[in-house]
Amino acid sequence: MIRASVIALLAAAMAAGQPQVPTFRVETRVVQAFASVFDRRGNPIPNLSRERFRVLDAGREAKLLDFEGVNDPLSCALLLDVTGSMQDVLPALKASVMRFIDDMPEGGSVAVYTFNTNLREKQGFTTDCKAAKQAVMRATSGGATALFDSVSKVSHDLEQRKGKKALVVFTDGDDNASALSAESASRRARRDGVPLYVIAQGQALKQARLIKVLEELAADTGGIPFRLYKPEKMDEIFAEISRNLQHTYMLAWKLPEDAGSVWRPIRISVEGAEGAVIRTRQGYWPD
Numbered sequence: 001m002i003r004a005s006v007i008a009l010l011a012a013a014m015a016a017g018q019p020q021v022p023t024f025r026v027e028t029r030v031v032q033a034f035a036s037v038f039d040r041r042g043n044p045i046p047n048l049s050r051e052r053f054r055v056l057d058a059g060r061e062a063k064l065l066d067f068e069g070v071n072d073p074l075s076c077a078l079l080l081d082v083t084g085s086m087q088d089v090l091p092a093l094k095a096s097v098m099r100f101i102d103d104m105p106e107g108g109s110v111a112v113y114t115f116n117t118n119l120r121e122k123q124g125f126t127t128d129c130k131a132a133k134q135a136v137m138r139a140t141s142g143g144a145t146a147l148f149d150s151v152s153k154v155s156h157d158l159e160q161r162k163g164k165k166a167l168v169v170f171t172d173g174d175d176n177a178s179a180l181s182a183e184s185a186s187r188r189a190r191r192d193g194v195p196l197y198v199i200a201q202g203q204a205l206k207q208a209r210l211i212k213v214l215e216e217l218a219a220d221t222g223g224i225p226f227r228l229y230k231p232e233k234m235d236e237i238f239a240e241i242s243r244n245l246q247h248t249y250m251l252a253w254k255l256p257e258d259a260g261s262v263w264r265p266i267r268i269s270v271e272g273a274e275g276a277v278i279r280t281r282q283g284y285w286p287d
Contacts, residue, residue, distance in 0.1 A: 029255040030065060031057065034164055034195050034222055035268055035280040036244045044247035045273055046070065053251055056267040058259075066252035073107035074164040074245055075125055079154050080139060081171045082114040085203060087141045092231050093170060098133045100168075100238040105246050111157075112136055115150035116143030117177045125161065146177040148185035151196070159192040164250045166195045166223070168241055172202040174210050182213045189217055193281045195248075196221045197241045201228035222280040244279070259286040 033055070037045045050067040078097060082090065104110055112123040112135040123135030151169060158165045175182070189196060198214045205211065205227055218225040224244065226237045251268065265283040270276050 028065075029286075030252050031062075031255050031284060032193060032250060032252045033266055033268060033280050034166070034193075035249045035251065035278055036195075036222070036247050037249070037270055037273065038247075038277045038279075039273070040275045040277070042277070044243065045270070045276060046247070048249065048270060048273075052271045052273070053249070054269045054271065055251055055253060056269075057253065057256060058264040059267075060256070062253035062256075064251055064253055066250070068164055068250040070105075070247055070249065072164060072250070073109065074105055074166065074248060075109045075111075075158060075161045076104065076165070076245060077111045077113060077125075077154050077158050077167050078136075079113045079115060079150055079167060079169045080136075081116075081145065081147070081173070082139050082141045082143075083116045083145045083173055084142050086172050089172065089202065089231055090139065090141050092234055094136050094139065096234040096238045097136050097170075099235065100242055101129050101132050101136070103239070103242040104129065108245075109161075113150065113154050114139050115146055116141075117146055118143070119146065119150040119153055144177040145171070145173045145175050146179075147171055147173075147175040148180045148182055149178040152180055152185045152188045155189045155192045155194050155196075158194045164248050166197060166245055166248070169196065169198045169214075171198065171200055171204050171214075173204050174207040182210075186213060186217050187285075190220050190281070191285050193221060193284060195223040195279075195281070197223040197226070197244070199226045199228050199234075199237055201231075205229070220282045222282075224279070255286060261285070261287045 039045055055062040101110055109125040109127050110132045111125040112132055114120050114122055123132050155167055196218045198218050215225040263283050268278050268280050
């Protein structure tokens with residue numbers, strides 16, 4: 001994502017009888033990318049240092065201003081479908097999500113949102129696993145599906161947080177209640193750049209257009225799309241997401257002054273890790 005960070009130069013204290021020294025403010029716009037790195041066999045490559053990462057922003061090498069490794073805390077938002085069609089599968093989903101919360105990386109924060117016709121924040125970002133699990137247990141099913149509105153809003157909430165972040169979405173049906181179109185919601189999520197891990201099941205799997213949008217969105221943001229055909233596989237999927245989150249890095253660099261307003265592709269590589277699979281966002285819009 002792109003964020004604006006303001007660096008303020010402190011004004012000198014007024015000396016007796018002397019005029020006040022003016023305060024200058026310089027705004028630096030920063031691009032962020034989150035990356036998970038695996039070898040050819042699918043095993044995470046651990047403890048990579050800042051010096052090993054190379055970023056090409058629209059073909060030009062970018063100097064990293066900030067970096068967070070696998071031991072730095074991560075913010076994860078859970079966005080859970082609680083529409084009427086979720087009634088039968090909701091108990092299994094709650095159990096899997098609570099195990100996922102227990103597996104959160106040390107020091108990480110989790111927030112719990114549910115959506116049907118409306119989006120509800122059941123628990124704001126917290127390091128208290130017990131509070132997060134209690135919020136999951138309070139979820140009840142009913143209503144229509146405002147998926148794209150909800151993804152856009154939660155992605156924006158995450159964008160405001162510092163450091164590493166991810167959005168995990170579980171959906172059971174096609175969107176039939178959002179004000180935003182799929183294209184508008186996708187553009188907003190790509191702009192924010194938060195990795196999207198999406199699990200589709202039930203009626204959602206029968207909607208080819210929806211699956212295409214969700215899979216492209218996950219790939220473009222550096223997340224992973226999953227199709228859940230058997231409820232008993234739910235734990236495996238959440239475990240795979242957890243594994244990715246535990247091996248996520250954050251890279252940040254200054255937005256080029258001549259970036260303009262067109263899509264800028266990103267390419268990230270790791271020195272000494274030829275053939276590595278790197279999941280990250282594919283690019284960004286500067287505006």
